[in-house]
Amino acid sequence: MSKPLRIAVIGGDGTGPEVTAEALKVLDAVSRKEGFxxxxxxxxxxxxxxxxxxxxxxxxxVEGLRAYDAVLLGAIGHPKVxxxxxxxxxxxxxxxRLDQYINLRxxxxxxxxxxxxxxxxxxxxxxxxxxxxxxxxxxxxxxFLKKNTPDEVxxxxxxxxxxxxxxxxxxxxEFTRRRANPKGKKLTLVAKTNVLTFGHDLWxxxxxxxxxxxxxxxTDYNHVDACCMWMVKSPESYDVxxxxxxxxxxxxxxxxxxxxxxxxxxxxxxxxDPGGTSMFEPMGGSAPKYTGQGVINPIAAIGAIAMLxxxxxxxxxxxRIQDAIEQVTGTRMKSQSAGQMGFSTREVGDLVVxxx
Ligand code: IPM
Ligand code: MN
Numbered sequence: 001m002s003k004p005l006r007i008a009v010i011g012g013d014g015t016g017p018e019v020t021a022e023a024l025k026v027l028d029a030v031s032r033k034e035g036f037x038x039x040x041x042x043x044x045x046x047x048x049x050x051x052x053x054x055x056x057x058x059x060x061x062v063e064g065l066r067a068y069d070a071v072l073l074g075a076i077g078h079p080k081v082x083x084x085x086x087x088x089x090x091x092x093x094x095x096x097r098l099d100q101y102i103n104l105r106x107x108x109x110x111x112x113x114x115x116x117x118x119x120x121x122x123x124x125x126x127x128x129x130x131x132x133x134x135x136x137x138x139x140x141x142x143x144f145l146k147k148n149t150p151d152e153v154x155x156x157x158x159x160x161x162x163x164x165x166x167x168x169x170x171x172x173x174e175f176t177r178r179r180a181n182p183k184g185k186k187l188t189l190v191a192k193t194n195v196l197t198f199g200h201d202l203w204x205x206x207x208x209x210x211x212x213x214x215x216x217x218x219t220d221y222n223h224v225d226a227c228c229m230w231m232v233k234s235p236e237s238y239d240v241x242x243x244x245x246x247x248x249x250x251x252x253x254x255x256x257x258x259x260x261x262x263x264x265x266x267x268x269x270x271x272x273d274p275g276g277t278s279m280f281e282p283m284g285g286s287a288p289k290y291t292g293q294g295v296i297n298p299i300a301a302i303g304a305i306a307m308l309x310x311x312x313x314x315x316x317x318x319x320r321i322q323d324a325i326e327q328v329t330g331t332r333m334k335s336q337s338a339g340q341m342g343f344s345t346r347e348v349g350d351l352v353v354x355x356x
Contacts, residue, residue: 016074047078
């Protein structure tokens with residue numbers, strides 16, 4: 001038998017542990033059906049740990065995580081912790097230090113799921129956003145001058161490197177080629193070249209250079225504001241989008257709404273290099289007001305486990321979970337919103353297991 005798949009599990013804050021429990025339940029079931037072994041190790045990280053011990057990311061944690069094949073993350077964010085501490089100190093720190101330079105976010109409307117877009121169905125809403133995940137305004141360069149005075153100055157800069165955008169763009173081209181959308185392989189660069197005439201010029205030039213190596217992939221360009229418009233008006237025009245970190249953050253929340261909400265939207269932080277450790281997460285936050293009630297939708301976390309398997313050498317198991325999700329959302333659940341599913345968090349997990 002091959003080596004077991006080793007997964008580090010960071011349940012995290014709020015409803016994070018509730019949804020990761022369902023994802024692990026589905027993983028356990030699919031591993032029996034597909035005949036592979038796995039091991040999980042819980043990591044106690046997040047707001048509660050920080051409040052208890054003052055530690056956000058204890059010494060040695062990142063090195064410890066590197067030894068795993070993948071990380072499953074529930075949610076980070078605690079009402080008693082000032083915004084930024086956990087997000088920057090834990091989530092972004094892990095993305096950066098594990099060099100997870102791709103943030104992959106499929107925008108796929110499952111059958112039976114309601115979208116706010118009139119007259120659009122699963123055939124129209126099925127594209128993928130490849131978000132750069134290590135640079136841009138997320139790099140934390142900046143500072144204050146004369147803080148808390150009427151003359152205060154705040155600088156927050158965006159950093160883009162040739163290496164950073166090239167590796168992301170190249171991966172996006174490879175992904176578009178592999179995805180082989182029957183409607184046509186198309187990669188759209190989303191940026192703001194009319195205003196960000198330095199950083200996004202670098203992105204534009206790099207995109208043109210790399211595109212020459214992929215003559216089979218059709219290319220397009222949208223300014224980010226226009227992209228928001230097209231995502232709502234004609235989502236069917238997209239196959240794969242590649243974009244910068246901050247714009248990717250924003251348009252994938254819009255994308256999540258098109259596909260039925262944060263209850264179903266999953267994402268992957270990938271380090272695609274040999275030996276890289278990737279991290280998979282539901283896109284939703286820790287939802288403090290729903291914590292402990294068993295009403296939150298675990299489909300996004302289950303989708304994250306499906307992506308984890310897809311990128312960790314068990315693609316058949318990943319597809320099997322995707323199919324099961326589609327059966328459950330398509331035939332059983334009343335809604336994807338917290339508290340309106342017609343089932344509890346656990347019952348939705350059970351339905352997916354039954355559908356495998
Ligand atoms: C996301 C989140 C994070 C981000 C926050 C929590 C730092 O919004 O994963 O999209 O901005 O990347
Ligand atoms: Mn976000």
